[in-house]
Amino acid sequence: MATIYDVAKAAGVSPKTVSRVMNGDAPVNEKTREAVEAAMASLNYSPSSAARAMRSQRSGLIGMITGAISTTHQFEDTGLPEIYLVQGAQRVIAQSNRTLLIADSGGQAGRIPALLQTFREHRVEGVLYVAEYHREVGLSAIVRDHPIVLVNCFDTNDTPAVLPDDEGGQFALVDGLIKRGHRRIGFLTLPEQQIAHGLRAEGYVRALKTNGIELDEQLVQVGALPIPANEFDLLWDALDRVLRAEPTVICCANDKMAMRVYGLLRERGLAIPRDISVAGYDDYRMIAEHLHPGLTSAQLPYAAMGARAADKLLRIIGGTQRPDEPARELVSGPIVWRDSVQSRDTTITHLSTRRKDT
Amino acid sequence: MATIYDVAKAAGVSPKTVSRVMNGDAPVNEKTREAVEAAMASLNYSPSSAARAMRSQRSGLIGMITGAISTTHQFEDTGLPEIYLVQGAQRVIAQSNRTLLIADSGGQAGRIPALLQTFREHRVEGVLYVAEYHREVGLSAIVRDHPIVLVNCFDTNDTPAVLPDDEGGQFALVDGLIKRGHRRIGFLTLPEQQIAHGLRAEGYVRALKTNGIELDEQLVQVGALPIPANEFDLLWDALDRVLRAEPTVICCANDKMAMRVYGLLRERGLAIPRDISVAGYDDYRMIAEHLHPGLTSAQLPYAAMGARAADKLLRIIGGTQRPDEPARELVSGPIVWRDSVQSRDTTITHLSTRRKDT
């Protein structure tokens, strides 16, 4: 591989001048520049980032650690749309002329220290720490050596974090359902220990309140439990209880649950959306687009979260954070309306004036 | 960040001795070793991989390029279980004390040269080139500078490649169905231009032949087309034609299609698996495990492919390829049997003696 010395020799200049042509950090005569550029092209020259990193003390690398935290998947396999997260982050990082280095622990928390050690050796400028579902984490000390942004998770020390706006997402979904004429809105929730559960429940309640609808607790049931074997029966029972409260639509905690609910409702002879509407959460396109009818769902904006986290991290590294920048940022996703939700005749209902609720 | 000089000073030895302690490439007195190790620990020393790379001319980096090829997604979004591929590759690469560098073009082929340029600057030792679905690709010259392994794709120059064993997977699935008593096996295929289509069709035919069953062309219909808007109607029609041939089971080209077929069959009042069995392909757990009943599916072994590709690449880099190693390797996945397939009473059928068909 050609070096800067080879280029300098070929162009008849000093290495430093070649460096100047590349970096544009000092004026170079037009003729000289052309000669250098010709030499670089003919030698197929590519500067060594190792040498650069060494001299400049800036590696141009960002580390991302995924699959990192859980020792075993306490809940279910998320299906890993994490790749969108990687893509979102990578795009932003590439724009800053940096490169993404990734490490995946394969869910074995014990491997994290070794992976972080690798990051240290590469002198990564910052770390993105990605959790597989919205949760709290405890960070080991080694991580705090670097600028870090948590993604899909947070800790108790106000470490910068980028999180999905679960409350807002559920609010927007339920609010949209109400605008489409629904009044009795069933809600099959996540297991109660999940962070997202509480937030989404709040969004649900706020949407009702904002629209002047009274909460019927019978309509809200825990839909899934961590133990897969039991889950289905429990889902059946939960659905049963919700249906007795006569909802016109059922919000499911996620698209996978909605997929099951499709099957369960059909077994009861209910047609979607004619007899009852259904909504999901996550907007896993693999599911939502291919269910029949298409599933209305609140999008978990993974790509946007990845991009936002990368952006935040770069600002931290560059010292260009806005002074008022909060440690935690929420990223909202759109509601994707598909055919699983039917608008109801609203002539007999009176939409209360919408009040803004912060 | 502490350097080897700091460690040397703290331990009262020369930098070279510290280097020897780290690399074990020459004998070091036990006392000296302990002093050096203590110094390293107290300074929280981490050697600079940039300096190492520079001196040794080995970067310890492997580049992976994903989302690389398609300008627009000609077919549908794959749902990107690519993350499993990344994980599989990363695991193997970490074991070899190397680090995975990733670049994602976001489907914009025009960005590939820039990404490869980044790889060159980092002096990656090899490249994994990942396609989003099984296909043929044309490689630009720049890629051939490096050792490279294609993943999920191949070219016309016998570039090393790791591919899913589509023929074998479909064979194993259909063979398994036959062993479970099925004789009339419907097959809703991929669009014909897909590489996987031809291979799976071959597997289907071979399974029939191996078991002495005659092919009924009516049972095989193209199930999907690249234009999403039309797809559904065409799938309905295709399913209709297949059903007229009275199958006891329907193989779908992928799990997404199977998910739709579930809905379509139910609309016709057919219960799965009581009235008819269904199988998919891909084994996207997000779908297959959560459909009710669980979907039997042939697994696309992404994690294994990633691992195998990384392994192959490392052998190429290390010059330790087995002499007989073929350029293209097929990776087989298991058939995951779930409740969507019902074993049929086989007392009235006569399983022909299984013949091995290579």
Added chain:
DNA sequence: CGATGTCATGACATCGGTGTCATATATGCA
């Protein structure tokens, strides 16, 4: 006892860029 070998260690150069400083010529302005 001297030659040879092993152990243990350090001095020094080197990998490929870039920051610092020096130098030489050209230009602007009073």
Added chain:
DNA sequence: TGCATATATGACACCGATGTCATGACATCG
């Protein structure tokens, strides 16, 4: 015309490892 700047370029050191070679202290052997 003379001095302050700006332009254009090079010499040299340095970033942090490690390969090469040299050296001194012992141990071994004939």
